[in-house]
Amino acid sequence: MLTCDEYLTPTSLDEAFAAMAAHRGRHRLIAGGTDILPWAREGRAGDVDVPVLIDITRISELTERKVAAGRVRVGAATPIQRFLDDKAIATAMPCMPRCAIWFADDQIREQATIGGNLANASPAADGVPPLLAHAAGVELASKRDGRLMRRLLPLNKFILGSGKTALADDEIMIAIECDALPGYGGSFEKVGHRRSLVISVVCLAGLVKLDASRRRFEDVRLALGGVCPVPQRLTEVENFLRGAAIDSGRLERAAAMPLDFVQSRTRREYRREVVHGFVMRGLINALRRAGADADVLKPELEAAYA
Numbered sequence: 001m002l003t004c005d006e007y008l009t010p011t012s013l014d015e016a017f018a019a020m021a022a023h024r025g026r027h028r029l030i031a032g033g034t035d036i037l038p039w040a041r042e043g044r045a046g047d048v049d050v051p052v053l054i055d056i057t058r059i060s061e062l063t064e065r066k067v068a069a070g071r072v073r074v075g076a077a078t079p080i081q082r083f084l085d086d087k088a089i090a091t092a093m094p095c096m097p098r099c100a101i102w103f104a105d106d107q108i109r110e111q112a113t114i115g116g117n118l119a120n121a122s123p124a125a126d127g128v129p130p131l132l133a134h135a136a137g138v139e140l141a142s143k144r145d146g147r148l149m150r151r152l153l154p155l156n157k158f159i160l161g162s163g164k165t166a167l168a169d170d171e172i173m174i175a176i177e178c179d180a181l182p183g184y185g186g187s188f189e190k191v192g193h194r195r196s197l198v199i200s201v202v203c204l205a206g207l208v209k210l211d212a213s214r215r216r217f218e219d220v221r222l223a224l225g226g227v228c229p230v231p232q233r234l235t236e237v238e239n240f241l242r243g244a245a246i247d248s249g250r251l252e253r254a255a256a257m258p259l260d261f262v263q264s265r266t267r268r269e270y271r272r273e274v275v276h277g278f279v280m281r282g283l284i285n286a287l288r289r290a291g292a293d294a295d296v297l298k299p300e301l302e303a304a305y306a
């Protein structure tokens, strides 16, 4: 069980940093609590007493969302559900609604935040691959010598390993910023040990933009999670497909490329098979949603990976 002596609910960054300074070394930040609470349970971390919990979800800047000038900015305390029901965000981030629909259940999606998902840095965190595909960065803030300091780190420099991030003790994650990609087809493929409330064994985010002929890739972005300590962009596969004509042989060759990424010690062969199938399915689904010409995306190919 998680216990605390004080549960603070600051409504501004100033108040939050003042609370952090006053309780340095004795506090922990909490957002939705959907990672912290199960962690502080018998069998995992056991009983945990944190003297001061600082709930950052009432700070308005942490729940703001904006799409402007080709960029998306989403507050770190944005619940996962908003990626499904905020139309502007869903349009600008075509694989996020598909990620959100597979994320836990209705109750957890309202509670769990995107910032908590990134800060927890689980290899299986579903939010990471789509954000990597969107070339996301995280904005971190601290108050040092009375001055508010902000820094923007690319997501792949923020997550350093399983459960490890570049977040300093005196920092709060404020927002996530990424490319707005309206017009791309998006996909999110996920498999776990059971269908509902599943933690990913493998997940893949895909984004595809077609050229004017609708028969050729203009841009491709793919990211894989669950099979290595830190989710990865599949840049080699992306480069192999970018600018190429869409044909099943090229898709199959692309799907065979990332198999060496699978570092998991358990069920390695199974995961490699899943990765192959997910790259195919992720690309096919993203191509269909991007509006690929029916001649190049044959029904039998779609059926084989449905």
Ligand SMILES: Cc1cc2nc3c(=O)[nH]c(=O)nc-3n(C[C@H](O)[C@H](O)[C@H](O)COP(=O)(O)OP(=O)(O)OC[C@H]3O[C@@H](n4cnc5c(N)ncnc54)[C@H](O)[C@@H]3O)c2cc1C
Residues within 6 Å of the ligand: 028, 029, 030, 031, 032, 033, 034, 035, 036, 037, 038, 056, 076, 077, 102, 103, 104, 105, 108, 111, 112, 113, 114, 115, 116, 117, 118, 119, 120, 124, 125, 126, 127, 167, 171, 172, 173, 174, 197, 198, 199, 200
């Ligand atoms: C039943 C269930 C199902 C789940 N299903 C999924 C799933 O399908 N996919 C998936 O990826 N995860 C899943 N999870 C895990 C969890 O819901 C997510 O990782 C969630 O996004 C965590 O967000 P949170 O706001 O609840 O984090 P919290 O538990 O509040 O915090 C997690 C960590 O992040 C830190 N933190 C939070 N916000 C900030 C911030 N702004 N700045 C700095 N540090 C911060 C906290 O200090 C803590 O260390 C599930 C959990 C449960 C209980």
